[in-house]
């Protein structure tokens with residue numbers, strides 16, 4: 001909202017949460033991610049920006065191994081979270097995904113009630129001992145997803161009956177309900193109005209206290225507002241990665257400059 | 266907005282045409298559309314016409330089977346004929362065969378005719394000929410059940426023999442009986458008399474639906490009941506085996522199996538299996554279940570196993586189609602919050618696919634219900650299903666027929682009375698199929714309305 005936010009994003013060094021080394025992703029013969037190296041800090045919001053089709057979502061999906069579900073997708077290289085290789089044979093992707101939550105590009109609520117949508121994660125992970133605790137978790141999650149006021153009287157109605165923007169916030173609530181350590185958000189605000197966007201951005205800022213948040217966005221302003229670090233992708237390459245202020249004020253690569261000034265994309 | 270105005274200006278030379286008149290292209294397009302609609306309507310009309318012809322023929326020919334001619338008679342159960350010793354010893358009474366009961370019927374018939382004052386030259390034995398050959402057996406069964414009634418006079422409603430029934434249904438007339446040794450013109454005169462007196466009447470016959478098949482000489486006594494039990498037992502086997510196996514196989518193939526050439530081969534083979542003629546499954550059943558595993562001949566269990574093989578591909582294909590139709594984003598959503606693959610399938614995908622799976626299963630069952638060819642080979646066609654089974658196990662293991670097999674059996678017998686029953690059987694079969702489809706539609710609606 002406020003452009004002065006950029007300067008507020010003072011850089012405090014945090015421990016590295018996610019480290020990627022020489023990551024390549026292929027969809028069949030299509031080389032979608034080319035040799036990406038990046039270190040994403042804990043308790044930091046990192047924004048991925050870049051033109052459509054450059055591989056932002058693909059790289060994001062590598063971090064919680066959602067790419068495993070795509071048959072033709074092949075990932076090579078190392079990705080470590082807290083120093084542990086998540087592509088190690090011993091790693092169960094299910095356990096990984098409980099730790100690394102995700103909000104998808106398209107809102108995808110379950111065709112169940114709003115309550116069940118949010119309660120599903122905590123239920124399968126056994127986060128609540130009784131109904132009251134579960135109610136608490138659901139309420140807290142919906143509040144953090146900035147949707148509580150709109151749905152508190154209709155928790156038993158289907159989540160699929162909400163508007164697109166409400167569905168997306170419901171999905172955010174669902175993702176935070178399982179208390180992940182890393183939250184991956186693929187264009188979480190693309191279907192939201194400015195007010196809901198501001199609320200979600202506030203949530204992201206709040207999540208930063210405890211988690212590492214990675215957000216894909218097409219909005220430069222949003223990247224500038226919420227993130228401390230920014231990664232610019234272009235044609236599968238990670239062109240530039242650094243402090244958000246620096247990327248937006250003094251980009252090193254000419255491609256980055258062209259993109260943020262609106263010349264490619 | 267302004268863009269439109271701007272581009273509008275240079276295009277001005279192109280003369281603007283009135284929207285109130287159609288240009289040649291539009292007229293041509295509209296004509297093509299109208300013609301296509303006509304073809305569609307014609308096609309539907311032909312289809313509907315066929316359906317109407319089919320239904321009217323079936324109903325017209327088949328409803329007769331649900332009615333039967335009955336003759337009401339008061340039969341004195343003379344002790345001297347039935348229980349010569351007078352001891353009411355069931356073993357002694359059992360020694361009297363159905364043959365021994367025939368005179369009772371002749372006497373009762375003659376008395377009735379006299380009471381009604383109908384003039385006839387017929388001998389009592391010929392009068393009793395109007396009754397079904399089943400009548401003495403009916404009488405004997407009654408006596409064996411009710412020993413205390415011996416010596417009393419009891420009123421019975423006997424089936425009339427099939428020529429009499431045919432006469433009332435206009436299948437038999439005085440011209441056609443010239444060479445028929447089963448019935449004579451005098452007997453028909455007597456029938457007319459009895460009809461007027463109300464002793465003989467045509468009405469709804471429940472035992473066509475519930476009864477057992479009967480031998481060639483007694484078409485009037487034949488019913489679908491036992492073969493219906495045969496069909497239902499087979500459906501039970503199919504449901505219990507094909508549904509879980511089919512659904513499990515589909516879930517595995519669709520959600521878990523790696524996509525490689527082995528699964529491709531399996532997939533192609535399942536699709537091909539759906540197109541294999543059912544008689545192939547029949548001979549397989551004969552070879553494996555009967556000759557190798559020594560399961561009983563003509564048993565609904567074997568029939569059910571064969572039909573399971575036949576239905577499995579249908580269920581697998583429709584289940585996979587409905588699993589495929591569940592949007593992948595739902596799976597992603599479940600996996601994204603840390604559900605395991607199995608949780609995502611059982612908590613989210615399967616409930617959404619359930620209506621499709623159920624519809625596929627019911628359609629598969631309906632197909633199996635109407636299947637006759639494989640039953641030929643395992644001996645369920647041509648078997649005279651005359652004894653209703655008493656337990657489910659017996660229903661599965663003792664020889665039986667099935668509805669379509671029973672219909673075929675009747676249609677191939679020479680007596681036109683059986684031909685009528687074949688049409689009646691078709692009606693029953695269709696009622697089953699229509700109800701199954703109705704259930705499929707209902708389940709579908711019900712599950713879909715949840716969200």
Ligand SMILES: Nc1ncnc2c1ncn2[C@@H]1O[C@H](COP(=O)(O)OP(=O)(O)OP(=O)(O)O)[C@@H](O)[C@H]1O
Nearest residue numbers: 027030032051052053054055056057058059070105
């Ligand atoms: N499931 C898939 N199967 C095959 N190719 C894919 C798949 N998903 C993405 N790709 C390809 O990978 C490349 C990167 O796609 P990706 O979705 O990561 O782009 P993106 O940066 O997220 O774009 P957008 O901003 O439009 O969401 C594209 O060339 C795309 O065609």
Ligand SMILES: [Mg+2]
Nearest residue numbers: 056057105186
């Ligand atoms: Mg994307």
